[in-house]
Each structure stands twice: as structure tokens, then as C-alpha cells.
Amino acid sequence: MLTSHGLTAGRRQPVAAVVHLSVSMATPLATRGCLLASRGPPSHAAAASSSSSWSPSSLLQLGRRPSHRLHSSSPQVDAAAAPGKSGEYQPSFADDLLLAFFRSKMVEEVGWDSEKPGYAGLMEVANRLMVKGKSALETEQAAVRVLQSLFPPLLLVLYKALLAPIGNGQLAAMMLARATALSCQWLMGTCSVNSVTLPDGKSWSSGVFVEKCKYLEESKCLGICINTCKLPTQTFFKDHMGVDLYMEPNFEDYSCQFNFGVLPPPLDTDKALKEPCLDICTNARRRRELGRNSSPDELGCPQV
Numbered sequence: 001m002l003t004s005h006g007l008t009a010g011r012r013q014p015v016a017a018v019v020h021l022s023v024s025m026a027t028p029l030a031t032r033g034c035l036l037a038s039r040g041p042p043s044h045a046a047a048a049s050s051s052s053s054w055s056p057s058s059l060l061q062l063g064r065r066p067s068h069r070l071h072s073s074s075p076q077v078d079a080a081a082a083p084g085k086s087g088e089y090q091p092s093f094a095d096d097l098l099l100a101f102f103r104s105k106m107v108e109e110v111g112w113d114s115e116k117p118g119y120a121g122l123m124e125v126a127n128r129l130m131v132k133g134k135s136a137l138e139t140e141q142a143a144v145r146v147l148q149s150l151f152p153p154l155l156l157v158l159y160k161a162l163l164a165p166i167g168n169g170q171l172a173a174m175m176l177a178r179a180t181a182l183s184c185q186w187l188m189g190t191c192s193v194n195s196v197t198l199p200d201g202k203s204w205s206s207g208v209f210v211e212k213c214k215y216l217e218e219s220k221c222l223g224i225c226i227n228t229c230k231l232p233t234q235t236f237f238k239d240h241m242g243v244d245l246y247m248e249p250n251f252e253d254y255s256c257q258f259n260f261g262v263l264p265p266p267l268d269t270d271k272a273l274k275e276p277c278l279d280i281c282t283n284a285r286r287r288r289e290l291g292r293n294s295s296p297d298e299l300g301c302p303q304v
Contacts, residue, residue, distance in 0.1 A: 095185070105150060230247045
């Protein structure tokens with residue numbers, strides 16, 4: 001969703017798991033319009049945002065589209081999913097801890113927490129992040145800070161300096177793809193590593209295909225996806241880990257393709273930023289009912 005305070009893999013096997021504790025936490029931060037109502041007394045914000053005062057019990061309470069330029073091969077099962085009865089990813093105890101950790105960092109940035117537990121509460125905090133930002137750029141920058149806060153600063157510096165340059169970035173891109181698929185299913189849902197074809201014709205197994213992004217589906221907002229996940233996540237990996245990333249969300253089936261090692265297009269040509277509001281968007285539905293959907297400007301998400 002949105003590329004948090006900073007979402008990894010860099011190392012041999014250990015660093016990938018630690019580095020990519022989160023990724024697209026995008027920020028992924030659900031990280032990009034309709035805004036869900038955010039509720040909760042501000043008095044809980046300070047306590048929830050203080051990472052130094054956590055306890056196990058408090059943590060648990062917090063609760064393809066195929067590119068026109070890039071092509072993804074059939075997903076390779078590098079990261080096993082934990083499907084439920086209908087193929088939906090079922091979070092584990094470790095996933096609950098990751099969610100609580102990510103949420104606490106978002107609360108720290110926003111200065112407010114929701115009374116709702118778990119993922120529902122996280123989405124209300126993400127909505128508050130959108131409300132707090134005076135502009136889309138300000139919201140994006142806040143989400144990048146969240147992603148940064150998820151990692152030890154030295155780890156990001158070493159990854160960018162030592163791993164990112166190896167093999168023109170191929171090693172770092174492949175490591176991040178695997179770390180993302182392994183550690184972020186609690187946020188995005190079932191996903192797997194696949195291959196992407198670069199503009200120069202080379203093929204790297206540095207892609208991640210998200211079957212149906214939970215962050216996008218639960219937010220019901222294209223703006224939240226773009227501003228708290230896609231753009232900040234792309235910026236975070238480029239600026240703080242030295243790896244290009246192009247994310248391609250599909251707003252029809254809610255899937256998403258991560259292309260590590262691929263430079264994203266300029267904002268004015270990125271098709272994701274030109275998409276109309278989601279059909280499930282409450283504000284978009286209201287505009288359609290009022291007959292105000294005749295022009296492209298009125299169809300576009302006002303939060304992008």
C-alpha cells in the first residue's frame with residue numbers, strides 16, 4: 001500500500017529476514033479518495049507510539065497487473081503462503097507481532113491511535129495519516145519516515161553501500177523480493193516471488209506478485225494505496241536501500257506486481273496515478289449517484 005518511517009533483505013540468509021521486516025509497509029504503509037472515519041481518544045496515542053514501553057500483551061492488542069513494459073512469469077513458490085479455507089492468508093502469531101510493531105510506528109508518526117484492534121485499527125490509523133497530510137507529497141513523506149523507523153539506521157546504510165552495487169543491483173533486488181514475500185503477507189495477503197523482464201531484455205527473479213492486496217481492499221481508497229504505499233515504498237527502497245522499485249497495483253482485481261530493480265516511470269506518465277476512484281469508494285459512489293461522473297477530473301481520486 002504504501003512503500004513505513006522507513007519497509008530488508010541484504011545479507012546472506014539472515015539479513016534478508018531482518019532487513020525486510022516490512023517492505024511495502026507502505027507503507028507500505030496501507031499505506032494511497034475516500035477516507036474511513038478514524039476514531040479513538042488522543043490520550044492513547046502517546047502510550048501506543050512509545051516502542052520502549054511495549055510488552056507482549058500490549059503488542060497483541062494492537063492489533064498483474066502485467067506491465068505494458070515489463071512482463072512477469074508464472075509465480076515461483078519461493079515463499080510459501082498460509083492459505084485459509086478460501087485461499088486467504090491466515091496470519092500467524094509472528095504476523096500479529098509484526099502488525100503491532102508496524103502499527104505502533106504509524107501511531108508514532110500520526111500521534112493518534114484507533115480504539116479498534118488488529119488490522120481494522122491499522123486501517124483507521126492509515127486513514128488518519130491521509131487526513132493529517134496537507135498534501136499528497138506530505139503524506140508520502142510521512143509514510144517514508146514510517147518505513148525508515150522499521151529498520152536500524154546502520155542496516156539501511158550498509159545495505160545501500162555494500163549490497164546494492166553488487167551485480168548492477170541484481171543481488172540486492174532478488175534478496176528484497178524474497179524478504180518481501182516472506183515477511184509481508186500479513187499486510188498484503190498471499191504473495192509469491194516471480195520473474196520480471198527488464199527494459200534491456202534481461203530477466204531477474206526479483207518480482208513479487210500479490211494475489212489480492214489486503215491493504216488496498218480494506219482501505220477502499222486509491223489515494224491511500226498511492227500515497228501511503230506505492231509512492232513512499234518506491235521512494236524508500238531507492239533512497240534508503242539503493243534499489244529501484246516499480247509497483248503496479250491493479251485496481252480492478254486488487255492484485256499488485258512489485259518489480260525490484262526496475263526504475264519507476266515519471267509521475268506524469270505512471271498509469272496508476274491516472275486511475276479513477278475504486279468502485280467500492282464511498283465518495284466515488286456518492287458522486288455517481290449525484291450524476292457528477294461525466295468528466296475525467298471528477299472520476300479521478302481527489303487524494304492523488
